[in-house]
Amino acid sequence: MGIGGIGMSAFARLLRxxxxxxxxxxxxxxxxxxxxxxxxxxxxxxxxxxxxxGVDVLVASEAVPKTHPELVAAHAAGVTVRPRMSLLDELLRAGPSVGVIGTHGKTTTTSMIAVAMQGAGLDPSAFVGGIVPEFGSNARMGAGPFVAEVDESDRAFADLGCETAVFTNAEDDHVGGDQATYWNTVEEQHAGFARFVAQSGRVLSCADWPGLDELCVGAREHLRYGQAEAADYRAVNLRPDEEGTNFTVQFRGDALGEARVSLPGTHNVLNALAALAVTHLYGGNFAQAAQALADFRGPGRRWQRVGELNGALVVDDYAHNATKVAAAVQAARQTGRRVRVVFQPHRYLRTQQSWPRLADALMNADDVYVLDIAAASEAPIPGIHATLITERMRANGHAGVGYRPDRAELLSELRRTAAAGDILVTMGAGDVWKLARELAGGAS
Known part of the structure; x- marks a missing residue:
């Protein structure tokens, strides 16, 4: 059920x-x-x-109501009904496996691990929440290890474990709602992360993100990656440019070699470092892995270069909470271009919880155009509107921000004003990506 979803479609491909x-x-x-x-x-x-x-097994997300006619019919007919996390658990436990957990960066990090492993002479299987250009898919079937993005929005993830858990960060996303994809409290969600870690063979956590050590106390083996001196795998001597960053990778003080990530932003250095660390743990060739990552341009909707408009670079990014938005704006600033952001807030509840942080995260962009909130099946919440973001930004001194409810007018404005030296970034988890395609003339 819901086979058109990015996760369910990956399951379909792996099972086929x-x-x-x-x-x-x-x-x-x-x-x-x-x-x-x-x-x-x-x-x-x-x-x-x-x-x-005629169906033997029905796979459904926990978000599907138990009263759904297809589920009712399946139970009545004696058809096995399996939650998607049960299926992922089976795949993770079938052999050597890497599970990527955390609030941000899972799709990019999972993609990078699979691409680095493949480049290093390994033959990974992969389950990714985005389309990986190197595979032309969100899934890859190989001899192993199995590399999977494990989404904390499904609370059943806490019952899983794997051979190597990669723990990118822990914040408060998917918290505070009564939907199946929300946790009651951030403490419950973080306890879920800790359970996953404790049920895994080892954890590789980001040393630069505060609080992760406390969530990894139950780990059988704990390794760290990051820029921090305490990290086992360190990125040092960062040399950013408008297209990405060169850096040196060290393992416990010894240089493994030089690396490059062809995506801007410090967060992508950390994602690439995690991928190189995992590949090293599984015996892959470092130089080949580093070359594969240098050639990697990112999964779909994660800093995806869509095309150009009047010489301006058009990029689309899935950034939809404050930390991701701030990271995407920092990446855009690294290009040295005038940063112009089209932001679509995602979900009324998320906007209610974080509109001040979203506004602050957008402050470093030169121009910001805010669309209406993408509901994602949520009912509107009285008083929660996109203009909360624009009004706070104006109050804080931003002169280039505006609310744009009419997409046709915004398209016309951007087509008229875009110039060489600009970068136009569409941001959000809704359908804002369509604007990027329209701006770039339908490029994909």
């Missing part, structure tokens, strides 16, 4: 590669569904209990 007959349904057509059909997966549009007869 293992020889299973896979079918699925989703509520609306999409490019991803078209691709799955072209690959031989039978896809139906819409949800209907009639999809269930």
């Amino acid at each position: 590669a293992r020889g299973h007959t896979v079918s699925g349904c989703d509520s609306a057509p999409s490019e991803l569904l078209d691709t799955l059909q072209a690959e031989g997966v039978r896809v139906q549009i819409g949800h209907d209990a009639a999809h269930v007869p």
Whole structure:
């Protein structure tokens, strides 16, 4: 169910590669569904209990209501119903595995680990929350290790474990709502991270992120990566430029070699360092892994270069909470261009919880255009509106911010004013990516 989702479609591809007959349904057509059909997966549009007869196993997200007609029909027919995290658990425990956890950077880090491993002469399988250009997919089938993005928005992730847990950071995203994809408190969510770590063979955590050591006290083996002196794997001598960053990688004081990440931003140095550390732990060739990462341009919607407009660079990024937005703005500043951001707030609850932080995270951009909130199936919350962000930014002295509810007018304005030396970044977890394509003339 929901086979058009980025995670479910990856499951479909992995299961089909293992020889299973896979079918699925989703509520609306999409490019991803078209691709799955072209690959031989039978896809139906819409949800209907009639999809269930003849099926042995029904895989569904925990977010699907237990009263859904397809689930009811499956239970009535004796069909095995499996949550998606149960399926991921089986894949992680089947052999050598790497699970990437944390609030930010999971998709990029998971992609980088798989790409670095492949470049280093290993043959990873991969389960990623984005399309990896090197694979042309969000999944890869190999002999192993299995590298997986483990999403904390599904609370069942805390029951899982793996051979090597990569722990990027821990903040307060997906907290405070009554939906299946939200935790009641940040303490509960962080306890979930700690359980995953304790149930894994070892953890590689980011030494630069405060508080992770406390969540790793139950680890059987604890390694760290980062710029901090206490890190086992360190990135030193960072040399940023407008396209990315060169740096030196050390392991416990000894140089492993030189590396480059062709994505701007310090956060991407850390993501690449994690990938090189994991590849080193699994015996891959460092120089080959470093070259593969130097060639890597990022997964879909993670600092994705979409094209140009009047000489301006058009980039799309999934950044949707304050930490990710601040990191994306810092990456844009690293290019040396005039930074112009189109931001789409995501979810009413998230906006209610974090609009001041979102406003502050956008302050370093030169121009900011804020769209209406992407509801993502949430009901509106009285008083929560995109203008909370723009008004705070103006009050704090930003002269280049505006609320833009009319996309056609915004497109016209940007097409008229974009110039060489600009970088136009569309940011958000909703459908703001469509604007990037329109700005770049339909490029993809």
